[in-house]
Amino acid sequence: KANIINALSYLLGFLDVVAIHYLMPDSSITFALVALYAPVAILPIIYISFRYIYVLKTKVNFNTYKLLLSRSSGFLIFSSLSIIVLQTDYIVMSQKLSAADIIKYTVTMKIFGLMFFIYTAVLQALWPVCAELRVKMQWRKLHRIIFLNIIGGVFFVGLGTLFIYVLKDYIYSIIANGIDYNISGAVFVLLAVYFSIRVWCDTFAMLLQSMNQLKILWLIVPCQALIGGVTQWYFAEHYGIVGILYGLILSFSLTVFWGLPVYYMYKSKRLA
Structure with missing residues:
Protein backbone atom coordinates (compact mmCIF):
# COMPACT_ATOMS: atom_id res chain seq x y z
CA LYS A 1 0.00 0.00 0.00
CA LYS A 59 0.40 -1.15 24.65
CA VAL A 60 4.08 -1.23 23.76
CA ASN A 61 6.84 -1.18 26.36
CA PHE A 62 10.07 0.80 26.17
CA ASN A 63 12.21 -2.23 25.32
CA THR A 64 10.17 -2.80 22.18
CA TYR A 65 10.74 0.79 21.07
CA LYS A 66 14.44 0.43 21.87
CA LEU A 67 14.68 -2.72 19.74
CA LEU A 68 12.88 -1.07 16.83
CA LEU A 69 15.08 2.02 17.01
CA SER A 70 18.29 -0.02 17.12
CA ARG A 71 17.23 -1.97 14.04
CA SER A 72 15.94 1.03 12.11
CA SER A 73 18.96 3.26 12.83
CA GLY A 74 21.11 1.19 10.46
CA PHE A 75 18.66 1.69 7.64
CA LEU A 76 18.52 5.41 8.43
CA ILE A 77 22.30 5.67 8.10
CA PHE A 78 22.27 3.83 4.78
CA SER A 79 19.41 5.95 3.44
CA SER A 80 21.26 9.14 4.38
CA LEU A 81 24.42 7.95 2.64
CA SER A 82 22.42 6.96 -0.44
CA ILE A 83 20.91 10.44 -0.64
CA ILE A 84 24.40 11.94 -0.66
CA VAL A 85 25.51 9.61 -3.47
CA LEU A 86 22.44 10.22 -5.61
CA GLN A 87 22.47 14.01 -5.15
CA THR A 88 26.18 14.61 -5.75
CA ASP A 89 25.54 15.13 -9.46
CA TYR A 90 23.30 18.12 -8.77
CA ILE A 91 25.91 19.68 -6.49
CA VAL A 92 28.54 19.31 -9.21
CA MET A 93 26.21 20.59 -11.90
CA SER A 94 25.49 23.76 -9.98
CA GLN A 95 29.20 24.59 -10.27
CA LYS A 96 30.16 23.14 -13.65
CA LEU A 97 27.19 23.22 -16.04
CA SER A 98 25.17 26.00 -17.61
CA ALA A 99 21.57 26.63 -16.61
CA ALA A 100 20.34 25.15 -19.90
CA ASP A 101 22.32 21.93 -19.37
CA ILE A 102 21.08 21.65 -15.79
CA ILE A 103 17.49 21.85 -17.00
CA LYS A 104 18.11 19.24 -19.71
CA TYR A 105 19.77 16.87 -17.26
CA THR A 106 17.16 17.34 -14.54
CA VAL A 107 14.19 16.79 -16.84
CA THR A 108 15.81 13.75 -18.46
CA MET A 109 16.71 12.17 -15.12
CA LYS A 110 13.16 12.73 -13.86
CA ILE A 111 11.79 10.88 -16.89
CA PHE A 112 14.18 7.98 -16.39
CA GLY A 113 13.61 8.11 -12.64
CA LEU A 114 9.89 7.59 -13.18
CA MET A 115 10.70 4.51 -15.25
CA PHE A 116 13.15 3.20 -12.65
CA PHE A 117 10.62 3.76 -9.87
CA ILE A 118 8.69 0.79 -11.27
CA TYR A 119 11.70 -1.46 -10.76
CA THR A 120 12.24 -0.04 -7.27
CA ALA A 121 8.65 -0.97 -6.40
CA VAL A 122 9.32 -4.52 -7.62
CA LEU A 123 12.41 -4.70 -5.39
CA GLN A 124 10.44 -3.58 -2.36
CA ALA A 125 7.85 -6.26 -3.08
CA LEU A 126 10.63 -8.87 -3.35
CA TRP A 127 12.21 -7.87 -0.04
CA PRO A 128 9.99 -10.05 2.23
CA VAL A 129 10.13 -12.92 -0.27
CA CYS A 130 13.94 -12.87 -0.24
CA ALA A 131 14.00 -12.64 3.55
CA GLU A 132 11.71 -15.66 3.84
CA LEU A 133 13.79 -17.74 1.41
CA ARG A 134 16.95 -16.80 3.28
CA VAL A 135 15.46 -17.88 6.63
CA LYS A 136 14.37 -21.19 5.08
CA MET A 137 17.87 -21.62 3.62
CA GLN A 138 16.46 -22.02 0.11
CA TRP A 139 19.51 -20.42 -1.48
CA ARG A 140 19.11 -22.01 -4.90
CA LYS A 141 15.60 -20.65 -5.28
CA LEU A 142 16.68 -17.26 -3.96
CA HIS A 143 19.57 -17.02 -6.42
CA ARG A 144 17.27 -18.00 -9.29
CA ILE A 145 14.76 -15.28 -8.39
CA ILE A 146 17.52 -12.68 -8.18
CA PHE A 147 19.02 -13.75 -11.51
CA LEU A 148 15.67 -13.55 -13.29
CA ASN A 149 14.88 -10.24 -11.60
CA ILE A 150 18.16 -8.65 -12.73
CA ILE A 151 17.76 -9.92 -16.30
CA GLY A 152 14.19 -8.63 -16.39
CA GLY A 153 15.23 -5.29 -14.89
CA VAL A 154 18.00 -4.72 -17.44
CA PHE A 155 15.63 -5.66 -20.26
CA PHE A 156 13.02 -3.27 -18.86
CA VAL A 157 15.58 -0.44 -18.69
CA GLY A 158 16.68 -1.07 -22.27
CA LEU A 159 13.12 -1.19 -23.55
CA GLY A 160 12.17 1.91 -21.56
CA THR A 161 15.19 3.82 -22.87
CA LEU A 162 14.27 2.94 -26.45
CA PHE A 163 10.69 4.06 -25.81
CA ILE A 164 11.82 7.38 -24.32
CA TYR A 165 14.30 7.99 -27.13
CA VAL A 166 11.76 7.31 -29.89
CA LEU A 167 9.12 9.54 -28.27
CA LYS A 168 11.51 12.10 -26.80
CA ASP A 169 10.22 15.00 -28.89
CA TYR A 170 6.66 14.43 -27.72
CA ILE A 171 7.62 13.73 -24.09
CA TYR A 172 9.89 16.78 -23.76
CA SER A 173 7.34 19.04 -25.45
CA ILE A 174 4.87 18.18 -22.70
CA ILE A 175 7.24 18.38 -19.73
CA ALA A 176 9.55 21.19 -20.87
CA ASN A 177 7.69 23.10 -23.54
CA GLY A 178 9.64 26.04 -24.95
CA ILE A 179 13.01 24.72 -23.77
CA ASP A 180 15.75 23.48 -26.07
CA TYR A 181 15.83 19.75 -25.29
CA ASN A 182 18.28 18.73 -27.99
CA ILE A 183 20.19 15.89 -26.29
CA SER A 184 22.69 13.62 -28.03
CA GLY A 185 22.09 9.91 -28.43
CA ALA A 186 25.21 9.24 -26.34
CA VAL A 187 23.38 10.60 -23.29
CA PHE A 188 20.56 8.09 -23.72
CA VAL A 189 23.05 5.23 -24.17
CA LEU A 190 24.89 6.26 -20.99
CA LEU A 191 21.61 6.57 -19.11
CA ALA A 192 20.68 3.04 -20.19
CA VAL A 193 24.06 1.81 -18.93
CA TYR A 194 23.74 3.76 -15.67
CA PHE A 195 20.26 2.49 -14.82
CA SER A 196 21.21 -1.06 -15.82
CA ILE A 197 24.05 -0.82 -13.31
CA ARG A 198 21.55 0.52 -10.79
CA VAL A 199 19.39 -2.57 -11.38
CA TRP A 200 22.34 -4.78 -10.44
CA CYS A 201 23.52 -2.71 -7.47
CA ASP A 202 20.10 -1.94 -5.98
CA THR A 203 19.13 -5.61 -6.16
CA PHE A 204 22.13 -6.71 -4.12
CA ALA A 205 21.66 -3.77 -1.74
CA MET A 206 18.10 -4.99 -1.15
CA LEU A 207 19.37 -8.53 -0.54
CA LEU A 208 21.89 -7.38 2.05
CA GLN A 209 19.30 -5.21 3.78
CA SER A 210 16.86 -8.14 3.90
CA MET A 211 19.65 -10.09 5.66
CA ASN A 212 20.28 -7.13 8.01
CA GLN A 213 23.86 -6.92 6.69
CA LEU A 214 24.33 -3.16 6.65
CA LYS A 215 27.93 -2.62 7.74
CA ILE A 216 29.31 -3.23 4.24
CA LEU A 217 26.94 -0.55 2.96
CA TRP A 218 28.11 1.91 5.61
CA LEU A 219 31.71 1.34 4.52
CA ILE A 220 31.42 1.21 0.74
CA VAL A 221 28.82 3.91 0.06
CA PRO A 222 30.96 6.78 1.46
CA CYS A 223 33.78 5.62 -0.83
CA GLN A 224 31.32 5.69 -3.70
CA ALA A 225 30.26 9.22 -2.80
CA LEU A 226 33.89 10.39 -2.74
CA ILE A 227 34.74 8.75 -6.07
CA GLY A 228 31.53 10.06 -7.62
CA GLY A 229 32.17 13.62 -6.51
CA VAL A 230 35.76 13.66 -7.80
CA THR A 231 35.06 11.97 -11.14
CA GLN A 232 31.94 14.00 -11.86
CA TRP A 233 33.78 17.22 -11.04
CA TYR A 234 36.60 16.32 -13.43
CA PHE A 235 34.56 14.93 -16.33
CA ALA A 236 31.85 17.61 -16.14
CA GLU A 237 34.55 20.21 -16.73
CA HIS A 238 35.48 18.56 -20.05
CA TYR A 239 32.33 16.78 -21.26
CA GLY A 240 29.34 18.50 -19.66
CA ILE A 241 26.27 16.28 -19.15
CA VAL A 242 28.08 13.28 -20.60
CA GLY A 243 30.85 13.84 -18.04
CA ILE A 244 28.36 13.76 -15.18
CA LEU A 245 27.13 10.38 -16.41
CA TYR A 246 30.72 9.15 -16.79
CA GLY A 247 31.31 10.00 -13.14
CA LEU A 248 28.11 8.32 -11.98
CA ILE A 249 28.88 5.12 -13.88
CA LEU A 250 32.46 5.03 -12.59
CA SER A 251 31.41 5.61 -8.98
CA PHE A 252 29.08 2.62 -9.10
CA SER A 253 31.44 0.41 -11.15
CA LEU A 254 34.44 0.92 -8.86
CA THR A 255 32.58 0.27 -5.61
CA VAL A 256 29.12 -1.24 -5.13
CA PHE A 257 28.92 -2.96 -8.54
CA TRP A 258 31.44 -5.60 -7.46
CA GLY A 259 31.59 -5.05 -3.70
CA LEU A 260 27.96 -5.85 -2.89
CA PRO A 261 27.67 -9.14 -4.84
CA VAL A 262 31.05 -10.34 -3.53
CA TYR A 263 30.00 -9.64 0.05
CA TYR A 264 26.57 -11.22 -0.53
CA MET A 265 28.12 -14.43 -1.90
CA TYR A 266 30.54 -14.50 1.04
CA LYS A 267 27.71 -14.16 3.57
CA SER A 268 25.40 -16.62 1.80
CA LYS A 269 28.11 -19.30 1.77
CA ARG A 270 28.75 -18.79 5.48
CA LEU A 271 25.05 -19.04 6.30
CA ALA A 272 24.32 -21.98 4.00
Missing part, protein backbone atom coordinates in the same frame (compact mmCIF):
# COMPACT_ATOMS: atom_id res chain seq x y z
CA ALA A 2 2.84 2.38 0.78
CA ASN A 3 4.20 1.99 -2.76
CA ILE A 4 0.77 2.66 -4.21
CA ILE A 5 0.35 5.79 -2.09
CA ASN A 6 3.79 7.06 -3.11
CA ALA A 7 3.18 6.43 -6.81
CA LEU A 8 -0.30 7.91 -6.64
CA SER A 9 0.93 11.08 -4.92
CA TYR A 10 3.54 11.73 -7.63
CA LEU A 11 1.00 10.98 -10.35
CA LEU A 12 -1.46 13.45 -8.85
CA GLY A 13 1.27 16.07 -8.58
CA PHE A 14 2.16 15.57 -12.23
CA LEU A 15 -1.51 15.85 -13.27
CA ASP A 16 -1.78 19.05 -11.22
CA VAL A 17 1.11 20.60 -13.14
CA VAL A 18 -0.38 19.52 -16.49
CA ALA A 19 -3.75 21.01 -15.51
CA ILE A 20 -2.12 24.29 -14.45
CA HIS A 21 -0.17 24.40 -17.72
CA TYR A 22 -3.37 24.27 -19.78
CA LEU A 23 -5.85 26.06 -17.51
CA MET A 24 -3.61 28.73 -15.96
CA PRO A 25 -0.60 29.18 -18.26
CA ASP A 26 0.42 32.45 -16.61
CA SER A 27 0.81 30.91 -13.15
CA SER A 28 4.08 31.35 -11.29
CA ILE A 29 6.65 28.61 -10.89
CA THR A 30 6.04 28.71 -7.13
CA PHE A 31 2.39 27.82 -7.61
CA ALA A 32 3.34 24.97 -9.94
CA LEU A 33 5.86 23.59 -7.41
CA VAL A 34 3.26 23.70 -4.64
CA ALA A 35 0.81 21.85 -6.88
CA LEU A 36 3.47 19.27 -7.73
CA TYR A 37 4.63 18.47 -4.21
CA ALA A 38 1.44 19.05 -2.19
CA PRO A 39 0.06 15.55 -2.91
CA VAL A 40 3.49 14.06 -2.15
CA ALA A 41 3.37 15.66 1.31
CA ILE A 42 -0.34 15.33 2.12
CA LEU A 43 -1.26 11.81 0.99
CA PRO A 44 1.44 9.99 3.03
CA ILE A 45 0.49 12.02 6.12
CA ILE A 46 -3.17 11.04 5.70
CA TYR A 47 -2.23 7.39 5.16
CA ILE A 48 0.08 7.27 8.20
CA SER A 49 -2.50 9.08 10.37
CA PHE A 50 -5.18 6.51 9.57
CA ARG A 51 -2.73 3.68 10.26
CA TYR A 52 -1.85 5.13 13.67
CA ILE A 53 -5.50 5.50 14.67
CA TYR A 54 -5.76 1.72 14.82
CA VAL A 55 -2.66 1.24 16.98
CA LEU A 56 -3.05 4.08 19.48
CA LYS A 57 -4.59 1.75 22.06
CA THR A 58 -1.90 -0.89 21.64
Whole structure:
Protein backbone atom coordinates (compact mmCIF):
# COMPACT_ATOMS: atom_id res chain seq x y z
CA LYS A 1 0.00 0.00 0.00
CA ALA A 2 2.84 2.38 0.78
CA ASN A 3 4.20 1.99 -2.76
CA ILE A 4 0.77 2.66 -4.21
CA ILE A 5 0.35 5.79 -2.09
CA ASN A 6 3.79 7.06 -3.11
CA ALA A 7 3.18 6.43 -6.81
CA LEU A 8 -0.30 7.91 -6.64
CA SER A 9 0.93 11.08 -4.92
CA TYR A 10 3.54 11.73 -7.63
CA LEU A 11 1.00 10.98 -10.35
CA LEU A 12 -1.46 13.45 -8.85
CA GLY A 13 1.27 16.07 -8.58
CA PHE A 14 2.16 15.57 -12.23
CA LEU A 15 -1.51 15.85 -13.27
CA ASP A 16 -1.78 19.05 -11.22
CA VAL A 17 1.11 20.60 -13.14
CA VAL A 18 -0.38 19.52 -16.49
CA ALA A 19 -3.75 21.01 -15.51
CA ILE A 20 -2.12 24.29 -14.45
CA HIS A 21 -0.17 24.40 -17.72
CA TYR A 22 -3.37 24.27 -19.78
CA LEU A 23 -5.85 26.06 -17.51
CA MET A 24 -3.61 28.73 -15.96
CA PRO A 25 -0.60 29.18 -18.26
CA ASP A 26 0.42 32.45 -16.61
CA SER A 27 0.81 30.91 -13.15
CA SER A 28 4.08 31.35 -11.29
CA ILE A 29 6.65 28.61 -10.89
CA THR A 30 6.04 28.71 -7.13
CA PHE A 31 2.39 27.82 -7.61
CA ALA A 32 3.34 24.97 -9.94
CA LEU A 33 5.86 23.59 -7.41
CA VAL A 34 3.26 23.70 -4.64
CA ALA A 35 0.81 21.85 -6.88
CA LEU A 36 3.47 19.27 -7.73
CA TYR A 37 4.63 18.47 -4.21
CA ALA A 38 1.44 19.05 -2.19
CA PRO A 39 0.06 15.55 -2.91
CA VAL A 40 3.49 14.06 -2.15
CA ALA A 41 3.37 15.66 1.31
CA ILE A 42 -0.34 15.33 2.12
CA LEU A 43 -1.26 11.81 0.99
CA PRO A 44 1.44 9.99 3.03
CA ILE A 45 0.49 12.02 6.12
CA ILE A 46 -3.17 11.04 5.70
CA TYR A 47 -2.23 7.39 5.16
CA ILE A 48 0.08 7.27 8.20
CA SER A 49 -2.50 9.08 10.37
CA PHE A 50 -5.18 6.51 9.57
CA ARG A 51 -2.73 3.68 10.26
CA TYR A 52 -1.85 5.13 13.67
CA ILE A 53 -5.50 5.50 14.67
CA TYR A 54 -5.76 1.72 14.82
CA VAL A 55 -2.66 1.24 16.98
CA LEU A 56 -3.05 4.08 19.48
CA LYS A 57 -4.59 1.75 22.06
CA THR A 58 -1.90 -0.89 21.64
CA LYS A 59 0.40 -1.15 24.65
CA VAL A 60 4.08 -1.23 23.76
CA ASN A 61 6.84 -1.18 26.36
CA PHE A 62 10.07 0.80 26.17
CA ASN A 63 12.21 -2.23 25.32
CA THR A 64 10.17 -2.80 22.18
CA TYR A 65 10.74 0.79 21.07
CA LYS A 66 14.44 0.43 21.87
CA LEU A 67 14.68 -2.72 19.74
CA LEU A 68 12.88 -1.07 16.83
CA LEU A 69 15.08 2.02 17.01
CA SER A 70 18.29 -0.02 17.12
CA ARG A 71 17.23 -1.97 14.04
CA SER A 72 15.94 1.03 12.11
CA SER A 73 18.96 3.26 12.83
CA GLY A 74 21.11 1.19 10.46
CA PHE A 75 18.66 1.69 7.64
CA LEU A 76 18.52 5.41 8.43
CA ILE A 77 22.30 5.67 8.10
CA PHE A 78 22.27 3.83 4.78
CA SER A 79 19.41 5.95 3.44
CA SER A 80 21.26 9.14 4.38
CA LEU A 81 24.42 7.95 2.64
CA SER A 82 22.42 6.96 -0.44
CA ILE A 83 20.91 10.44 -0.64
CA ILE A 84 24.40 11.94 -0.66
CA VAL A 85 25.51 9.61 -3.47
CA LEU A 86 22.44 10.22 -5.61
CA GLN A 87 22.47 14.01 -5.15
CA THR A 88 26.18 14.61 -5.75
CA ASP A 89 25.54 15.13 -9.46
CA TYR A 90 23.30 18.12 -8.77
CA ILE A 91 25.91 19.68 -6.49
CA VAL A 92 28.54 19.31 -9.21
CA MET A 93 26.21 20.59 -11.90
CA SER A 94 25.49 23.76 -9.98
CA GLN A 95 29.20 24.59 -10.27
CA LYS A 96 30.16 23.14 -13.65
CA LEU A 97 27.19 23.22 -16.04
CA SER A 98 25.17 26.00 -17.61
CA ALA A 99 21.57 26.63 -16.61
CA ALA A 100 20.34 25.15 -19.90
CA ASP A 101 22.32 21.93 -19.37
CA ILE A 102 21.08 21.65 -15.79
CA ILE A 103 17.49 21.85 -17.00
CA LYS A 104 18.11 19.24 -19.71
CA TYR A 105 19.77 16.87 -17.26
CA THR A 106 17.16 17.34 -14.54
CA VAL A 107 14.19 16.79 -16.84
CA THR A 108 15.81 13.75 -18.46
CA MET A 109 16.71 12.17 -15.12
CA LYS A 110 13.16 12.73 -13.86
CA ILE A 111 11.79 10.88 -16.89
CA PHE A 112 14.18 7.98 -16.39
CA GLY A 113 13.61 8.11 -12.64
CA LEU A 114 9.89 7.59 -13.18
CA MET A 115 10.70 4.51 -15.25
CA PHE A 116 13.15 3.20 -12.65
CA PHE A 117 10.62 3.76 -9.87
CA ILE A 118 8.69 0.79 -11.27
CA TYR A 119 11.70 -1.46 -10.76
CA THR A 120 12.24 -0.04 -7.27
CA ALA A 121 8.65 -0.97 -6.40
CA VAL A 122 9.32 -4.52 -7.62
CA LEU A 123 12.41 -4.70 -5.39
CA GLN A 124 10.44 -3.58 -2.36
CA ALA A 125 7.85 -6.26 -3.08
CA LEU A 126 10.63 -8.87 -3.35
CA TRP A 127 12.21 -7.87 -0.04
CA PRO A 128 9.99 -10.05 2.23
CA VAL A 129 10.13 -12.92 -0.27
CA CYS A 130 13.94 -12.87 -0.24
CA ALA A 131 14.00 -12.64 3.55
CA GLU A 132 11.71 -15.66 3.84
CA LEU A 133 13.79 -17.74 1.41
CA ARG A 134 16.95 -16.80 3.28
CA VAL A 135 15.46 -17.88 6.63
CA LYS A 136 14.37 -21.19 5.08
CA MET A 137 17.87 -21.62 3.62
CA GLN A 138 16.46 -22.02 0.11
CA TRP A 139 19.51 -20.42 -1.48
CA ARG A 140 19.11 -22.01 -4.90
CA LYS A 141 15.60 -20.65 -5.28
CA LEU A 142 16.68 -17.26 -3.96
CA HIS A 143 19.57 -17.02 -6.42
CA ARG A 144 17.27 -18.00 -9.29
CA ILE A 145 14.76 -15.28 -8.39
CA ILE A 146 17.52 -12.68 -8.18
CA PHE A 147 19.02 -13.75 -11.51
CA LEU A 148 15.67 -13.55 -13.29
CA ASN A 149 14.88 -10.24 -11.60
CA ILE A 150 18.16 -8.65 -12.73
CA ILE A 151 17.76 -9.92 -16.30
CA GLY A 152 14.19 -8.63 -16.39
CA GLY A 153 15.23 -5.29 -14.89
CA VAL A 154 18.00 -4.72 -17.44
CA PHE A 155 15.63 -5.66 -20.26
CA PHE A 156 13.02 -3.27 -18.86
CA VAL A 157 15.58 -0.44 -18.69
CA GLY A 158 16.68 -1.07 -22.27
CA LEU A 159 13.12 -1.19 -23.55
CA GLY A 160 12.17 1.91 -21.56
CA THR A 161 15.19 3.82 -22.87
CA LEU A 162 14.27 2.94 -26.45
CA PHE A 163 10.69 4.06 -25.81
CA ILE A 164 11.82 7.38 -24.32
CA TYR A 165 14.30 7.99 -27.13
CA VAL A 166 11.76 7.31 -29.89
CA LEU A 167 9.12 9.54 -28.27
CA LYS A 168 11.51 12.10 -26.80
CA ASP A 169 10.22 15.00 -28.89
CA TYR A 170 6.66 14.43 -27.72
CA ILE A 171 7.62 13.73 -24.09
CA TYR A 172 9.89 16.78 -23.76
CA SER A 173 7.34 19.04 -25.45
CA ILE A 174 4.87 18.18 -22.70
CA ILE A 175 7.24 18.38 -19.73
CA ALA A 176 9.55 21.19 -20.87
CA ASN A 177 7.69 23.10 -23.54
CA GLY A 178 9.64 26.04 -24.95
CA ILE A 179 13.01 24.72 -23.77
CA ASP A 180 15.75 23.48 -26.07
CA TYR A 181 15.83 19.75 -25.29
CA ASN A 182 18.28 18.73 -27.99
CA ILE A 183 20.19 15.89 -26.29
CA SER A 184 22.69 13.62 -28.03
CA GLY A 185 22.09 9.91 -28.43
CA ALA A 186 25.21 9.24 -26.34
CA VAL A 187 23.38 10.60 -23.29
CA PHE A 188 20.56 8.09 -23.72
CA VAL A 189 23.05 5.23 -24.17
CA LEU A 190 24.89 6.26 -20.99
CA LEU A 191 21.61 6.57 -19.11
CA ALA A 192 20.68 3.04 -20.19
CA VAL A 193 24.06 1.81 -18.93
CA TYR A 194 23.74 3.76 -15.67
CA PHE A 195 20.26 2.49 -14.82
CA SER A 196 21.21 -1.06 -15.82
CA ILE A 197 24.05 -0.82 -13.31
CA ARG A 198 21.55 0.52 -10.79
CA VAL A 199 19.39 -2.57 -11.38
CA TRP A 200 22.34 -4.78 -10.44
CA CYS A 201 23.52 -2.71 -7.47
CA ASP A 202 20.10 -1.94 -5.98
CA THR A 203 19.13 -5.61 -6.16
CA PHE A 204 22.13 -6.71 -4.12
CA ALA A 205 21.66 -3.77 -1.74
CA MET A 206 18.10 -4.99 -1.15
CA LEU A 207 19.37 -8.53 -0.54
CA LEU A 208 21.89 -7.38 2.05
CA GLN A 209 19.30 -5.21 3.78
CA SER A 210 16.86 -8.14 3.90
CA MET A 211 19.65 -10.09 5.66
CA ASN A 212 20.28 -7.13 8.01
CA GLN A 213 23.86 -6.92 6.69
CA LEU A 214 24.33 -3.16 6.65
CA LYS A 215 27.93 -2.62 7.74
CA ILE A 216 29.31 -3.23 4.24
CA LEU A 217 26.94 -0.55 2.96
CA TRP A 218 28.11 1.91 5.61
CA LEU A 219 31.71 1.34 4.52
CA ILE A 220 31.42 1.21 0.74
CA VAL A 221 28.82 3.91 0.06
CA PRO A 222 30.96 6.78 1.46
CA CYS A 223 33.78 5.62 -0.83
CA GLN A 224 31.32 5.69 -3.70
CA ALA A 225 30.26 9.22 -2.80
CA LEU A 226 33.89 10.39 -2.74
CA ILE A 227 34.74 8.75 -6.07
CA GLY A 228 31.53 10.06 -7.62
CA GLY A 229 32.17 13.62 -6.51
CA VAL A 230 35.76 13.66 -7.80
CA THR A 231 35.06 11.97 -11.14
CA GLN A 232 31.94 14.00 -11.86
CA TRP A 233 33.78 17.22 -11.04
CA TYR A 234 36.60 16.32 -13.43
CA PHE A 235 34.56 14.93 -16.33
CA ALA A 236 31.85 17.61 -16.14
CA GLU A 237 34.55 20.21 -16.73
CA HIS A 238 35.48 18.56 -20.05
CA TYR A 239 32.33 16.78 -21.26
CA GLY A 240 29.34 18.50 -19.66
CA ILE A 241 26.27 16.28 -19.15
CA VAL A 242 28.08 13.28 -20.60
CA GLY A 243 30.85 13.84 -18.04
CA ILE A 244 28.36 13.76 -15.18
CA LEU A 245 27.13 10.38 -16.41
CA TYR A 246 30.72 9.15 -16.79
CA GLY A 247 31.31 10.00 -13.14
CA LEU A 248 28.11 8.32 -11.98
CA ILE A 249 28.88 5.12 -13.88
CA LEU A 250 32.46 5.03 -12.59
CA SER A 251 31.41 5.61 -8.98
CA PHE A 252 29.08 2.62 -9.10
CA SER A 253 31.44 0.41 -11.15
CA LEU A 254 34.44 0.92 -8.86
CA THR A 255 32.58 0.27 -5.61
CA VAL A 256 29.12 -1.24 -5.13
CA PHE A 257 28.92 -2.96 -8.54
CA TRP A 258 31.44 -5.60 -7.46
CA GLY A 259 31.59 -5.05 -3.70
CA LEU A 260 27.96 -5.85 -2.89
CA PRO A 261 27.67 -9.14 -4.84
CA VAL A 262 31.05 -10.34 -3.53
CA TYR A 263 30.00 -9.64 0.05
CA TYR A 264 26.57 -11.22 -0.53
CA MET A 265 28.12 -14.43 -1.90
CA TYR A 266 30.54 -14.50 1.04
CA LYS A 267 27.71 -14.16 3.57
CA SER A 268 25.40 -16.62 1.80
CA LYS A 269 28.11 -19.30 1.77
CA ARG A 270 28.75 -18.79 5.48
CA LEU A 271 25.05 -19.04 6.30
CA ALA A 272 24.32 -21.98 4.00
